Amino acid sequence: MNFYDIIFYIFAAITILSALFVVTTKNIIYSAFYLLFTFFGVAGIYVLLGADFIAIAQIMVYVGGILILLLFGVMLTNKVTGVEIKSGTVQIMPAVIGTGIFMGAVVAAMFFTNWRSEPASLPAGTANELGHLLLNDYVLIFELLGILLLIALIGAASIARREKE
Amino acid sequence: MYQFIYDLTGNMIISTLVVAVFPLVNVLLVALIGVYLERKVSAWMQDRVGPNRTGPYGLFQTVADFVKMMQKEDAVSNEVDKKLYNIAPVLVFAGSFAAYAAIPFSSKLIGSEAEVGIFYVIAISSLVVAGILMAGWSSNNKYSLLGAMRSAAQIVSYEIPTALVVLSMVMLTGTLSLSKMSEMQTAYFWNWNIFGGAAFALNKFLLIPFMLVGFIIVFISTLAEVNRTPFDIPEAESELVAGYFTEYCGMKWAMFMLSEYGNMFAVSAIVSILFFGGYQSPIGYLGNTIGATWLIPYEQAFWFVAKGWFFILVQMWLRWTLPRLRVDQLMAVCWKYLIPYAFLNLIIIGIISLL
Structure with a gap:
């Protein structure tokens, strides 16, 4: 360790x-x-x-x-x-079954996945490569996300500005 | 520095702790001398004498105050939310001290050479906001809560012009790392970013006016982020008693003051790294002239601290000159003036750096 x-x-x-x-x-x-x-x-x-x-x-x-x-x-x-x-419990039985199945799935995924392990090394900075990827390979998605955020911003501003008659 | 101590002791934990002590000592010194200077500067500006009883020229006034503060009873009001009330000062100080991890004091004395330096400094300062909100809410006092709300709103808003100017500098230098940024602005002041950077070309002269605009924007907005006059409405004593730390006394109150002075030095350091060469000397190095290269890191540390102190003095000068802004004026300055100008500046610097 x-x-x-x-x-x-x-x-x-x-x-x-x-x-x-x-x-x-x-x-x-x-x-x-x-x-x-x-x-x-x-x-x-x-x-x-x-x-x-x-x-x-x-x-x-x-x-x-x-x-x-x-x-x-x-x-x-x-x-x-x-x-x-409220943080009490209602419907204990269905909740136990539901979370039990989910937990089982997660644990099974953890044990049965063939994890790729590499020898630990000091990682280099990722900012540069991320920038290249975002502006070269994924530029359309990047721009679309930007437009989405802009729309959300304009919507929020217009709701906040609405004056009462 | 880290490597040197690591070679000396051979233990990662010890060497990390030793390296972390240097900025802490710096913060303590800044608070100790800063409080004294603040009193003296204000006194000179208002034609008073200032502290002059404790020691020569009142030099030990802060030390005496500190001893007094240590002896104070840790009074906690019954109605406060004890858990959050006790954590808040620690969180605020941790947030302001964490920024020092990425600040290069000289080419050898750097906490972390992480590539995300400036981005990290901007992000980690949000811990301060959470701490201030925690202090304001847990005090169970309407003035504290109002102060905390104002402070959070102010810091969150003024982060935007700061980030925009930082972004334009990142575009120009092509790196997020603070140590690389300082390294690129080589010795001699005409190579600093405020004079268009080290590369000698047409761009250099085109950039100068926009660098000046960027510097003014980032200086104003970092001044607002450390909650100092003219942006001190979170702790406006004529309206809110003392704002978010009204209910604090003794050493917990001292933690807030310590983080304020720590923040002052940190933002001064950021401004000097972005525009004024960081640890680079304005007039060349003595170590190069006399052929003693081991001297250079010490000179760099000296220049870095000197630049930090210069901007702290400018902050004090502004504090005792300008009146406080009103809440709506404060928001108007940020959203209607600084942010549009910062955007315009960003675009222009982008175009020039493409030329």
């Missing part, structure tokens, strides 16, 4: 534990903050996989954008009404 293995297990533990707390905690604001650690742990695992650009994009988009938005939404509603979110 070397240095990087230890770091991997730390990040994995952070991700799994905080994800568990996100769904089990009763306080919605705690869920939102636990989600911060989940995103952070996932970013750490991306780094260990050698995907540095994706890791930073993960932090940028999820922590810097989506989580802040979530927090804004939750904070402006929680203390005012004092809503306790």
Whole structure:
């Protein structure tokens, strides 16, 4: 077990534990903050996989954008009404069967897949190759996604601007 | 630096920790001297004397304040959300200190030479926003919550012009790595990006006005990101007591101050790396002249810290000169002026660099 293995297990533990707390905690604001650690742990695992650009994009988009938005939404509603979110269990039997099948499928996939393993090496930066791929091979998809985001942005702005008569 | 200590000790964990200590010492020094200077600068600008009782010229005032702060009782109000209240200062400081991992202090003293340097610095600063929101919400105080909301809105908005200018610089230099960016702007000030970069061609002269615009935009927006006057509405004392850290006292409050000063140096460092050559000397290296190349990294560290301090002094100067902006003016400055200009600048720099 070397240095990087230890770091991997730390990040994995952070991700799994905080994800568990996100769904089990009763306080919605705690869920939102636990989600911060989940995103952070996932970013750490991306780094260990050698995907540095994706890791930073993960932090940028999820922590810097989506989580802040979530927090804004939750904070402006929680203390005012004092809503306790439901995290009890209903329909235990169907839930157990459903999650059991899903778990079995995941575990089976884990054991029966022929994983390609390579000797560990210090990965080079990926930003350059990603840029080339996005602007050469996948330029159409890239542009379409850009247009999609632009449409969403214009839609959001027009909804926010709508004035009352 | 890392390699040197690794060869010396042969232990990855120890050498990583030792390398991480250097920026920490820098942050502590910036806070220690920065608080003193802030008082002195404000005093000079307002024709006062400033602290002059503790030590010669009041030099030990910050040390005395620090000792006082250590002795303070850690008072926690009953109504706060204890868990989040205690984590928030740590998260805010962690976010601002994490940025130092990618900042090159000299060609030898670099935490991480990761290729995503500047992108990482911009992304990791979002931890600060989460920490500020956590502090504001858990304090259970309307002023704290208002301050946190304002701060988050401000930082998230001003990230956009910063990112756009950074993007134009990335386009020009062709790298995201901060150490490569500083390396490309070789010694002597006319090779810095603000003067069009190191390559001598027509582009260099065409770029100068747009570099100046980019510098002004990025300086204004990073000033807003560190929540300092004229952009200090998150902690506007005449409206919100102290904003998101109203309920904090003693060492927890000190953590917020520490992260503010750490942030000030970090954004100054980013501005100087993007436009003012990073650790490169403006007048050539003494080490080259007298033939002692081992001297160069030390000179580079000196110039880097000097540039950081220069921009911190400019920030202080602005703080004690300009009045605070109103909330709507603040948002108007960002969305109606800085972002369009930054976009235009991005396109023009792109066209010029293609010439």
